[in-house]
Amino acid sequence: MNNRLALVVLMFLFFSDCKKNETTSTNPPPPPPPNTQHISVVTQHNDNTRAGLNNLELKLTTSNVNSTTFGKLFSMAIDDQVYAQPLMVGNLAIGSGNHNVLFVATVNNTVYAYDGDNGTLYWKNNFTQTGMRPANSTDMSSSWCTPYTDFKYNIGIVGTPVIDTTSGTIYFVTRSTDGNQFVQYLHAVNIINGNEQSGSPVLISASVPGSGDGSVNNVVSFDPRRNNQRQGLTLVNGVVYISFSSHCDWNPYHGWILGYNAQTLQQQTVYNDTPDGENGGLWESGMGIAADAQANLYVVSGNGTVGQGNLFTSSGNGTDENSPNPNPADPTNRGESAMKLTPSGSGLSLSSYFTPTNYLNLNMNDQDYGVMGTFLIPNTNYYLTGCKDGNLYLLNKDNMGGYSSSSNQIQQTIPLNASLHCQPSYYKGNTNEFVYIWSENDPLRALPFDRGSNTFTNSQLVNNISGPTGGCGADLSVSSNGATDGTGILWAAYAISGDAGNTVSPGILRAFDANNITKELWNSNQSASDNAGYYAKFCSPMIANGHVYLATFSNQVVVYGIKY
Numbered sequence: 001m002n003n004r005l006a007l008v009v010l011m012f013l014f015f016s017d018c019k020k021n022e023t024t025s026t027n028p029p030p031p032p033p034p035n036t037q038h039i040s041v042v043t044q045h046n047d048n049t050r051a052g053l054n055n056l057e058l059k060l061t062t063s064n065v066n067s068t069t070f071g072k073l074f075s076m077a078i079d080d081q082v083y084a085q086p087l088m089v090g091n092l093a094i095g096s097g098n099h100n101v102l103f104v105a106t107v108n109n110t111v112y113a114y115d116g117d118n119g120t121l122y123w124k125n126n127f128t129q130t131g132m133r134p135a136n137s138t139d140m141s142s143s144w145c146t147p148y149t150d151f152k153y154n155i156g157i158v159g160t161p162v163i164d165t166t167s168g169t170i171y172f173v174t175r176s177t178d179g180n181q182f183v184q185y186l187h188a189v190n191i192i193n194g195n196e197q198s199g200s201p202v203l204i205s206a207s208v209p210g211s212g213d214g215s216v217n218n219v220v221s222f223d224p225r226r227n228n229q230r231q232g233l234t235l236v237n238g239v240v241y242i243s244f245s246s247h248c249d250w251n252p253y254h255g256w257i258l259g260y261n262a263q264t265l266q267q268q269t270v271y272n273d274t275p276d277g278e279n280g281g282l283w284e285s286g287m288g289i290a291a292d293a294q295a296n297l298y299v300v301s302g303n304g305t306v307g308q309g310n311l312f313t314s315s316g317n318g319t320d321e322n323s324p325n326p327n328p329a330d331p332t333n334r335g336e337s338a339m340k341l342t343p344s345g346s347g348l349s350l351s352s353y354f355t356p357t358n359y360l361n362l363n364m365n366d367q368d369y370g371v372m373g374t375f376l377i378p379n380t381n382y383y384l385t386g387c388k389d390g391n392l393y394l395l396n397k398d399n400m401g402g403y404s405s406s407s408n409q410i411q412q413t414i415p416l417n418a419s420l421h422c423q424p425s426y427y428k429g430n431t432n433e434f435v436y437i438w439s440e441n442d443p444l445r446a447l448p449f450d451r452g453s454n455t456f457t458n459s460q461l462v463n464n465i466s467g468p469t470g471g472c473g474a475d476l477s478v479s480s481n482g483a484t485d486g487t488g489i490l491w492a493a494y495a496i497s498g499d500a501g502n503t504v505s506p507g508i509l510r511a512f513d514a515n516n517i518t519k520e521l522w523n524s525n526q527s528a529s530d531n532a533g534y535y536a537k538f539c540s541p542m543i544a545n546g547h548v549y550l551a552t553f554s555n556q557v558v559v560y561g562i563k564y
Contacts, residue, residue, distance in 0.1 A: 032073075032564050035117045037545035038090030038100060042163035044232030044288040045085070045423070045477070045540060050375035052425035052540060057479040059546035062486050064562055065511050065521045071563055072530045073547070074119045075556040080108035081152060082536050082551035083286065084160040084172070085232065088544040094122050094192055100545050103163065103191065104557055109134050109156035109174045113194065116547060119559070123194040127187055127201070128156065132176035139177060139225070142250035149502035150248060152553070160232030160288060162240065164262055169197055171240045171262070173204065173229045182225035186242065186260055199265040204242070206258055206267070210275030212305070212333075214252025220275050226253045228281075232288030237295040238262050239269065239343070245281030245302065249366075255280035255301050257289070257341070257348060271341065271348040277305020277333035278321055285423050285473075286538035287373030290383070296351065297341040298397060300370030300385050303363050304335020306355055307403075321363045328355065329403045336362050336369045338385050338393070338400055354385075354393065354400035357408055362389060372420040377435070378428070382411060382454060384435060386420040392437070392447075394455065412455045418442035421501065422473030423540050425490065427514045430483045436490055436517070438467055438474035440501075444492065446517045463517045465510075470499025475540040478514055479548075488514030489521065491543060493550060495535040496525065504553050507535025509560065524560075532558055 037058055045052040064070060084105040092101045094113070102116040109128040114121055128134055134156035140148040151158075161172035168191050175184050185201035206222040214220060227244040234241040239259045246253035259269025274280035280301040282289075290298040305321045308330035321335055331350045336359040341348035356362065362369060372386030376397060383397040392414040395401060401410040418439035425436050434446040435456070446461040468474050474494035481487040490512040498505035509532050513519040524532040533554030542549045548560040 032117060035100060035545055039088070039544050040090045040165060041088045041542055041544050042165060043087070043235065044160035045375070048234060048236060048291040049378050050287050050290045050373065051378050052375070052423070052477045053378070053427060053480070054478070054543050055480045055482050057487070057543060057546070058481055059562060060479055060489060060543070062489060062513050062521055065489060067522055067526045069562055070522055071527060071560060073559050073561045073563070075558045076102070076104065076112070076114045076119050078104055078106050078112060078555055078557060079110050080106040080154055080555065081553045082106055082557065083158045083539055085539050086542050086549045086551055086557055087161060087163055088116055088542065089163060089165060089191060090545060092191065095120070101191070102549060102557070103161065103170055104551070105157040105161055105172055107134065107151070107154040107156045107158060109176065111157070111170070111172065111189065111194065113191065116545065116549070116559070125189070125194040127174045129176035129183060129185065132178045132183070135175040135177045135182060135225070139182070140247040140250065142248050144250070145248035148248060152504055159229045159242070160286070162233040162235045163191065164235060167262070168192060169262070171233055171235065173233070173242055174201070175229070184224045184229065186240070186265065188265055202260065202265045204258065206256060206270045208270060208272045208275050210272065212254065212274055212276050213278035220254060220272060222256055223253065226250050227256060230283050230286055232286065234289045234291055234297070235262060236291040239295070241269070241289055241297065243282040243289055243299065245283045249279065249303065251278060253279060253281065255282045255304065257282070257297070257299070268346060269343065269348060270346060273301050273339070274305045274333045274335055276308060277335065280304030280333070280335040282370070283368070284370055285373045285421055287375070287423055290374060290376050292376065295343055297348065298339070298374065298376060298383050299341065300338045300374050301335050302368035302370045303366060305333040306335050306337070306359050308332040322360070324360055328359070338369070338374070338383065338395055340397060340400060352398060352400045353402060354395050354408070354410055355403040356387065357404060357406065362387065373423040375424070375426065377426065377449065380451070380454065384424070388419050390417040390420065391415055414447065414456055416442065416445070419471070420473065421471055423475040423538060425476035425478050427478045427480065427488050427490065428483060429480070429488050429515055430485060432515050434514070436476050436478070438476060438492055438494070440468045440470055440473040443467060444474070444512070444517055461517050463512065465520065468494040468500070470495070471501025472499065472537055475538060477540045477543055479543040480514065490514045490517060491541040491548060493535065493539070493541050500535050500537050504534050507532045507552060509541060509548070509550055530560070
């Protein structure tokens with residue numbers, strides 16, 4: 001009996017221990033330690049220079065971003081694809097305390113507010129107009145692209161929103177339709193609860209005098225169906241600026257910039273870059289309009305009418321953008337041009353511009369100027385732009401060079417022989433200052449900038465690692481702790497295979513030493529658990545508070561960081 005009793009006791013203890021272990025194994029992992037960083041990223045590519053640098057990152061370094069200590073921490077579920085870069089408000093009073101809050105907008109017109117450190121959802125709202133649905137790719141067609149594959153399906157919120165932390169407002173543009181009527185609205189939403197602010201939303205509409213494509217009685221009007229809100233929004237001096245291109249090249253369309261008072265939401269600025277011509281879309285691979293402290297705007301237009309003379313008209317008289325104008329230096333129409341625009345009354349004044357000498361050839365061969373994201377090199381007077389014919393142009397932002405029939409009168413031309421559908425970025429360390437560019441079908445390049453000559457030197461660094469192909473280059477961002485050695489990291493997101501320009505393709509996130517891009521630190525394909533999902537076209541990685549936030553076309557935002 002004693003032996004039997006002992007056996008029963010042993011079996012009880014054994015099964016009790018198994019049960020205990022089973023319970024322990026299903027417990028959730030411990031919460032992450034409190035985050036001591038509270039940096040905000042409230043606009044596309046960090047600030048209005050659009051240089052894509054967060055130089056206040058204290059945790060991520062070239063030593064700890066590796067396959068052993070760095071990787072995927074968690075992901076946040078969303079209802080559709082994300083073209084808009086996620087944004088961050090640090091130390092926001094929401095929920096039960098102060099948190100680093102990530103804002104994500106989808107093409108289903110939905111906005112999410114997630115805890116950026118642990119993935120808690122604070123709110124989500126859908127902003128499609130009542131009785132309507134988001135516009136989608138089947139609503140768009142043209143002789144250039146049918147079927148229209150630039151978007152997989154829904155085309156709701158596309159351009160990156162902008163956040164005003166003083167008023168606690170996020171601004172974004174939605175698109176809705178009932179199949180016949182198409183509308184675009186500017187929304188101003190409270191970042192604490194997701195509710196519309198007073199006066200929001202505002203129907204987007206505009207018109208200017210002109211005889212250009214689609215004009216009626218010498219008035220050109222904004223078309224909410226054809227005009228594509230692709231660039232990130234810009235907030236400067238109390239005005240929210242929204243810019244527009246088209247869906248493919250679907251005439252009639254024009255490049256528009258509309259400005260709205262951030263407090264009252266009253267429209268106060270209307271600008272059309274080809275009022276007596278056609279086209280002139282504002283794309284820049286999704287990067288926002290650059291702006292300086294004086295509220296000047298810097299933007300580059302694509303294929304379109306240049307100058308004034310034999311006008312293109314909706315009745316078919318005159319010439320189109322593929323024909324030379326007698327006066328291409330006339331400021332009226334500015335397709336194929338970099339522009340400095342200064343607020344003036346209810347419009348924008350062309351303060352300076354640059355149009356390449358070969359603009360006519362660019363138009364005739366669909367070699368748009370302005371496909372690459374552009375930015376102001378921080379703490380300089382220079383503006384970096386790029387053209388689909390493979391040329392980079394470095395411009396003096398206050399004296400861009402105008403137009404010359406004989407030669408380009410600009411600071412510097414850098415030929416790359418690449419199409420430049422990409423988002424470049426910038427870094428300044430103790431000894432190095434680089435601009436990084438990774439176009440499709442071209443290597444990753446680091447271009448050294450020399451402040452003595454205010455030009456790029458010939459000693460480029462090149463990494464020939466397998467890069468983006470097809471019609472879509474890489475989207476780049478940089479993090480560092482100031483100029484501290486060993487903290488500069490270049491982050492690159494792109495499609496690892498396929499042509500992301502018109503198909504949904506698998507993506508990859510890579511990290512390189514910003515001072516030596518030939519040294520790769522880590523990539524998301526080194527471990528299956530770090531897989532990035534499908535690449536989100538023209539959506540840069542966002543780095544804030546020790547985390548890297550990567551939007552995807554896989555109905556999730558992936559969060560990477562140091563494994564705890």
